[in-house]
Amino acid sequence: MSKPLILVTGATGNTGAPVVEQLLEKGYPVRAFVHRLDERSKLLSELGAEVVEGDFLDISSLEAAMKGVKRVYFVYPPADKLLEATMNVAIAAKREGIYGLVNMPQLPSREAAPSSLTYSHWQSEQILDWADIGASHINPTFFAEDLYLFTGRSIASEGKMYLPFGEGKHAPVAASDIARVVVATLIDPQPHVGQRYAITGSKNMNMLEVAQVLSNELGKKVEYVDLPLDYWREALTQQPEFSEYLADHLAHVAQDHQDGVFSVQNDLVEQIGGLPPQSVEDFVRTHIDNFTA
Known part of the structure; x- marks a missing residue:
């Protein structure tokens, strides 16, 4: 049985890049979604990823990137318009019949968060859960980086x-360790659907x-x-x-x-990531x- 095609967004970022690398090492076909083509995206292409350029705020580019995809890693940069991006991702994934999306918000994501971005991450989690696309949420603490x-x-x-x-x-956690949790969840999403994991060192x-x-x-x-x-x-x-x-x-x-x-502090990195x-x-x-x- 062939392995499913996985879309990794934020593919040149702190967690996106190691997620791409680890999936390729395990023999999974990867489509890397990047905001612009540059030296970082060139390296991913050389590793064997299919690199596509797109924009979270352009739903047509998301739909094109999700053609033939079975699983998605969604990570948004620390910027505004997260909710618009989340809606576009959810709509595109639903239209393409995707079930198995790993979302990366933040550990303090919650309804009463004083930061508008942290609150938006909580809202984003709700949107993806409602979309019924097999979402799970990886909420890391501060990166060791x-x-x-x-x-x-x-x-x-x-x-x-x-x-x-x-x-x-x-408990500082390295991006590569977070990536291992993401990869394990993408490979076998069903046990993690609806879960919210606080990931720590x-x-x-x-x-x-x-x-x-x-x-x-x-x-x-x-x-x-x-x-x-x-x-x-x-x-x-x-x-x-x-x-x-x-x-x-x-x-x-x-x-x-x-x-x-x-x-x-917990041992979820070892439990899930191995x-x-x-x-x-x-x-x-x-x-x-x-x-x-």
């Missing part, structure tokens, strides 16, 4: 981590504990500096890659972290150049 994306430069230059996370805890840690791990692995003192939320939000808006919308969202997420919303998640120590060793360059 966030450690260097947000603080890599200051760690390298000053030995300091500047974040407004207070004394709250989270192996250990719940506050930022002082994370800084200690970084100190140990980098061989130099790394200090966590707890910033006022408003100061951090304003600093984000001074950087071109952060819109006001995204800065507001991240400030609310930081408040959630302070309030303990992210203080969750292997335990990387420890923070292992992650730092693997990505040491991102903390020292």
Whole structure:
């Protein structure tokens, strides 16, 4: 029996790319849906994926991408118009007879979320469940990659981590570990339909504990500096890659972290994905150049 064609959206992103790679390694045909063709999409094509260019807000491009597809991984960037994109994905999947869609919202996704984007993720989950397309939801905590994306430069230059996370805890999880859960769910979606999985790393840690791990692995003192939320939000808006919308969202997420919303740890990565998640120590060793360059 031939293996089903799987559509991976956000295919050049943090989780999309490893999902494509892991599916191809397992012999599944993959169609990679990308917003634009570039060097990253070229690499996916060279690995064996069929790369298609499209737009979540253009339902015709989604329908074209879903022709012949049996399963879908849906991940939307941290931006507005998530609900419009979700409706388009749900309609296109329904029209094409797809049953088995894996959605990636956020761990704090909930009805009472203070962030409009986090609330939209909760609404998105409801829409996909109502669509009856075999949806399941992978809700990860902070990515381990966030450690260097947000603080890599200051760690390298000053030995300091500047974040407004207070004394709250989270269990950092690597994108490749999240991808293994997504892949397992795409391969056998039926047991997971309607489920919402909080995906975490192996250990719940506050930022002082994370800084200690970084100190140990980098061989130099790394200090966590707890910033006022408003100061951090304003600093984000001074950087071109952060819109006001995204800065507001991240400030609310930081408040959630302070309030303990992210203080969750479980073994779902191993249960569903088949292997335990990387420890923070292992992650730092693997990505040491991102903390020292």
